[in-house]
Amino acid sequence: MKTKNVWRRRADSLLMALMCAVLVGALVRPARAGSDTPFDVTGRNIAELAAAQQRGRVTSLQLVDAYLARIARIDRAGPSLHSVLAINPQARAQARALDRERAAGHVRGPLHGIPLLIKDNIETADPLPTTAGSLALADNRGGRDAPLVARLRAAGAVILGKTNLSEWANIRSTSSVSGWSATGGQTRNPYALDRSACGSSSGSAAAVAASLAAAAIGTETDGSITCPASMNGLVGIKPTVGLVSRTFVVPISHSQDTPGPITHTVADAALLLQVISGSDPLDPATRGAESHRPDAAAVSAGPGLAGMRVGVMAAPNALPGVQALLANAVRRLTAAGAIVVDVTAPPDADKLGDFELTVMLTELKSDLNAYLASTPPAVTTRTLADVIAFNRAHSAREMPLFGQELFTRAEATTGLQDAAYVQALESSRRIAGRDGLDSIFAAHQLQALIAYTEGPAMPIDPVNGDAINGSGPGNLPAIAGYPHLTLPMGLVKGLPVGLSVIGPVWSDATVLSIGAACERVLGPIAPPRYARTTEQLLD
Secondary structure, three states, rough: OOOOHHHHHHHHHHHHHHHHOOOOOOOOOOOOOOOOOOOOOOOOHHHHHHHHHHHOOOOOHHHHHHHHHHHHHHHHHEEEOEEEEEOOOOHHHHHHHHHHHHOOOOOOOOOOOEEEEEEEEOOOOOOOOOOOOOHHHOOOOOOOOOOOHHHHHHHEEEEEEEOOOOOOOHOOOOOOOOEEEEOOEEEEOOOOOOOOOOOOOOHHHHHHOOOOOOOEEEEOOOOOOOHHHHHHOOOOOOOOOOOOOOOOHHHHHHOOOOOEEOOOOHHHHHHHHHHHEEEEOOOOHHHHHHOOOOOOOHHOOOOOOOOEEEEEOOOOOHHHHHHHHHHHHHHHHHHHHOOEEEEEOOHHHHHHHHHHHHHHHHHHHHHHHHHHHHOOOOOOOOHHHHHHHHHOHHHHHHHHOOOOOHHHHHOOOOOOOOOOOOOOHHHHHHHHHHHHHHHHHHHOOOOEEEEOEEEEOOOOOOOOOOOOOOOOOOOOHHHOOEEEEEEEEEEOOOEEEEEEEEOOOOOOOHHHHHHHHHHHHHOOOOOOOOEEHHHHHHH
16 A cells, blocks of 8 residues: 655655756766766675776766666656655765765775665664654654764765665554555565565665665564565674664664664675674663674685584474475585584474563563654654554554554553563573573584575565564574574575574674575575566566
């Protein structure tokens, strides 16, 4: 369902104004004099774009214009993915300034001049609101960069704009539709437009898959980076909780929230994670972050799979095509020298869902109230209770598809000292962490655990909500706070499925190195075709 609103019309008008500087549908022309070969950004990763700038093949401004042209052609018109929520009106000026720096001999690093997109629950100092997909935050222009965004700017990245997301990061309702928000409408999967991009970082993943930016930043509480990355044929990493600051990020749960990259390659994910990682005095969870920042160069030069002990978790509930993909991946990794050990799910894993929900709803009320209190005076929803009232007052636009029963349950919680919350937090961390992943890693002497990430993308269903086609063990690292990487494993009937690499706490660099080795063994998958329906995809 499309949602038409004032903000969307303003964003589209802004995009059209910016595109006056670009020939509609044209490819970027080269920066080097005497060459008539056009530069196409389709499928390009960060390393390729950095090399092209270094060689004088293209400028940052030309990259920005190329991506703006693709957004106009693919996201607004054409397939109409609804993945980019807003364009940064300062993006072209940022690119010009970075081009001048390069011309003067100053290059900040591999991200210099690279256009990136940011999920719209992460604040930027650009003249854009941070909405979390909700009309209640339409005036949330704080004029401040989240620390992770400040790190990206310092490294030379261009903030191209903000991406659509599942409203409030999929925590409002038990029957929510991933990728839908009142501010941006329904994000669609570029492999098949009738399929979900998953959530909540739906727009970030769909946009990168469609080459609307070199990469994007998403956020995850449980599955919100890894699921969209998997279903859109991309790499995504949910870092160890505390490796990346959550300051000025619209929260759900301080126990589980973390931002992370969504990219075309593991090397790009490692580079972005290296840049955005680090301690932040406003986020106590990041105290140990500096000593665990991954080294992107070391990740790419990793030792390979020979002698690596990895556990593989059985997938009895996965679709036959997914099981076949995973079995093939295990054979290929074994042939490359990995020692693959069968492992089973930890005891009491079936109890995690109830404990996790208790934790998330209790922390949602506490954390969101604190965040809303820090927003500009123009934001009139200062508490979760205010947001609930706003949604009721604007139900035709905010709740045409699903309600807010999880918000209501969160509002009824009684705080972080409540005995039920304290017990749920301790139990969930124990089952997922000490008695779960930690026990598996120790018992089998594993460097990592591999599994399928999610099933193929489910149909977009505005009546019944999401129906995931089977899930891997991603809730374990989400609840324990451990790193979880997904990378493309293959296609099932034309739809991507990801391979997960999960490691112990603070093992992000090792997880990335193993992921890079898996990527070399498994190879790339086919790019999206923008099929109108899944049936057309199979033709």
